[in-house]
Structure formats: structure tokens, C-alpha cells
Amino acid sequence: MNETMVCAVGRVATQPVYREMASGPSARFRLAVTARYLDREKNTWTDGHTNFFTVWANRQLATNTAASLTVGEPVIVQGRLKVRTDVREGQNWTSADIDAVAIGHDLAWGTSAFRRGGKPETAASPTSPEPNWETSPDDSAVRSNASAQQQPEPAVLT
Numbered sequence: 001m002n003e004t005m006v007c008a009v010g011r012v013a014t015q016p017v018y019r020e021m022a023s024g025p026s027a028r029f030r031l032a033v034t035a036r037y038l039d040r041e042k043n044t045w046t047d048g049h050t051n052f053f054t055v056w057a058n059r060q061l062a063t064n065t066a067a068s069l070t071v072g073e074p075v076i077v078q079g080r081l082k083v084r085t086d087v088r089e090g091q092n093w094t095s096a097d098i099d100a101v102a103i104g105h106d107l108a109w110g111t112s113a114f115r116r117g118g119k120p121e122t123a124a125s126p127t128s129p130e131p132n133w134e135t136s137p138d139d140s141a142v143r144s145n146a147s148a149q150q151q152p153e154p155a156v157l158t
Contacts, residue, residue, distance in 0.1 A: 004081040008033050008053060008098060009106060012073045016057075018066035027062035029069065031055050031077055031098070055079070057100045064117055065103055074106035 010033035018027045035048035055077050057065045069075065079100040086093045105112040 006081045007078045012069050016066045024059045025062040027057045027065045054097045074109040078102045
């Protein structure tokens with residue numbers, strides 16, 4: 001399938017709006033992308049035209065977006081560009097949306113501390129009983145079976 005993938009670098013223009021939908025979590029916010037250029041006559045950087053995009057995030061990306069972004073923060077958004085035209089009250093409207101695949105802070109403007117999101121809660125699994133470490137030597141088959149079933153805990157990155 002042919003899709004237009006874009007990478008937009010800009011600032012969060014509106015507070016992300018989070019919604020629980022039947023298909024899963026969804027979040028949206030407006031992204032302002034302003035071109036800057038060097039005005040050689042004044043020898044200063046000048047703001048050019050600003051483009052606004054509506055960024056849509058789904059599932060875990062929506063949850064993390066709503067928890068991480070606030071207005072004015074510099075971000076990088078990668079996703080599928082969707083340009084729509086519509087007629088409202090007799091006028092033609094065009095909107096540009098980005099269906100986000102990845103969203104992150106632009107570290108050229110500051111620092112960010114990554115925190116791994118919690119896994120979605122699932123039905124509680126039955127806990128296995130603590131193994132009995134004080135067994136007699138004749139219980140070697142029981143010991144080897146119990147040790148084979150134990151898995152090491154995954155390392156937590158901080």
C-alpha cells in the first residue's frame with residue numbers, strides 16, 4: 001500500500017485530548033510547524049509561515065501522549081499524512097492530519113527523562129507457591145522440576 005509518511009518537527013499547539021473509544025484509547029493535539037529562515041538583510045533569523053497539523057495517536061501511543069505532552073513543548077512526530085477537503089457552510093475547507101506512528105520530544109531544545117509505561121492490566125494469574133528449599137535428598141526430582149519452572153525476573157531499565 002502506498003502511503004505518505006512524514007516527519008514533522010514543531011511545537012504542541014493544543015493540550016492533548018484523550019478519549020477512551022470502543023476500538024481503544026485515542027488522543028489528538030494540534031502541532032504547529034513554523035519555518036525559520038535567515039534574513040540576510042537584517043542578519044537575523046525570522047519566522048516564516050506556520051503550518052498546523054492535527055496529530056492523532058492510538059492505543060498505547062495515545063495514553064503515553066496524553067501523559068507526556070503539554071502546550072509549547074518541542075516535539076517530533078512521524079506518521080501517515082492525510083489531507084482532507086470538505087465543504088462547510090458553502091466554503092471549502094482543507095485539513096492536514098497526521099496519523100502518528102511515533103512521537104517524541106525534540107532534544108535539540110532540552111532534556112527529557114524516559115519512563116517505561118506500565119503494561120495494561122490483565123486478569124490476575126494464579127501465583128505459584130514459594131518452593132520448599134528445605135527438602136530431603138530423596139526429593140531431587142521434585143527440586144529439579146521446581147527449579148526448571150522458575151524464570152528470572154526481567155531487568156528494569158532506568
